[in-house]
Amino acid sequence: MAGALPDGEPVPVDGSLPIEAVAGAGRNGFGVYVHVPFCASRCGYCDFNTYTASELGGGASREGYADTVLSELKLAQNTINPEKVDTVFVGGGTPTLLGADDLGRILEGIDQAWGLADGAEVTTEANPESVDLDYLRRLRRNGFTRISLGMQSASPAVLRILDRQHTAGRAPRAALEAREAGFEHVNLDLIYGTPGETADDFAASLRTVIDAGVDHVSAYALIVEDGTRMAARMRRGELPYPEDDVAADRYLAAEAALSEAGFSWYEVSNWATSEAGRCRHNLLYWTGADWWGLGPGAHSHVGGVRWWNVKHPATYAKRLADGASPGQAREMLTDDDRRVEDIMLRVRLSDGIPLARVDQRGAEQALEDGLLVPGAYGKGQLILNLRGRLLADAVIRDVV
Structure with a gap:
């Protein structure tokens, strides 16, 4: 479990x-x-x-x-x-x-x-x-x-x-x-x-x-x-x-x-x-949309609020039978939280992320290290090449 x-x-x-x-x-x-x-x-x-x-x-x-x-x-x-x-x-x-x-x-x-x-x-x-x-x-x-x-x-x-x-x-x-x-x-x-x-x-x-x-x-x-x-x-x-x-x-x-x-x-x-x-x-x-997670342990995100349900199915069922939310806890995401998560997720996509939304020095280093598509970089977009996909976590650390 x-x-x-x-x-x-x-x-x-x-x-x-x-x-x-x-x-x-x-x-x-x-x-x-x-x-x-x-x-x-x-x-x-x-x-x-x-x-x-x-x-x-x-x-x-x-x-x-x-x-x-x-x-x-x-x-x-x-x-x-x-x-x-x-x-x-x-x-x-x-x-x-x-x-x-x-x-x-x-x-x-x-x-x-x-x-x-x-x-x-x-x-x-x-x-x-x-x-x-x-x-x-x-x-x-x-x-x-x-x-x-x-x-x-x-x-x-x-x-x-x-x-x-x-x-x-x-x-x-x-x-x-x-x-x-x-x-x-x-x-x-x-x-x-x-x-x-x-x-x-x-x-x-x-x-x-x-x-x-x-x-x-x-x-x-x-x-x-x-x-x-x-x-x-x-x-x-x-x-x-x-x-x-x-x-x-x-x-x-x-x-x-x-x-x-x-x-x-x-x-x-x-x-x-x-x-x-x-x-x-x-x-x-x-891409940062909203979702509601139904079920024990499920996570949800709506409008910058993230919450998660109690884990065990029996506890989950009892909460609902008592007319209460099964949510165990939640957090309010700050603008910086949302920015960091947006970078972490979008860098992994083939569409990439606009250079304006990431750390410029980190992006320049990733380009110099041969981890990005140069043509896309020249058009203001950070997109991983094949080698960059192998090192995606390192690129994300550099550009957050």
């Missing part, structure tokens, strides 16, 4: 927000995130706020979860009134452990509360073994437009090290089934740099996602989080720690294979075959 949530000031019992935050809600776009905290088993690298049946305890269940989320939605509806909902993203955990009709009821509730925009993007995450063609068809009928499947690797050995439950061939088959079910937009997630993974293993994973016919690929370097089973195994010497040079080689391999197959990067860890295939919900996060 995830670590402790940050400190902050108390959230009002009714969840109310400052007038100035409410007045601007959704002005730059509005999304809804729904957190589903249930998993059939725990992956060794995962520190998300998720719970297996044995970890859940009393006071919370999958069966009543949709109704609990709809209770928070009612509170949210009484708090803000954005013009429309541009995107919905259901994440986890494993959202598809809930019935497709339960996910559909939550989506219908969002539409009734705030109204889905015409052409709204509606995504759910799924583990490959948690869906089949019939389930995917029901999801599509219930209004979902996009699905993100956690593939991680095509190597059985790597999947075992990650404690994944699906077989190596299940993820691409699930992607093909999603297409058959009517999903135009399908993502496959990869993790690279797992101990024991070879260059050939990762090359096979890249071929698999390309051959699956998806229009989006996310690829992330393995991060070993304290408190996870994998971190404990590494401390005991059972597994070697990831190596930065290996991660860089894997990233270069991903860029080469995906670009040759017609994908283009639009964020350091994300590639799509077209602008329509980009994840619009994540782009809302990355």
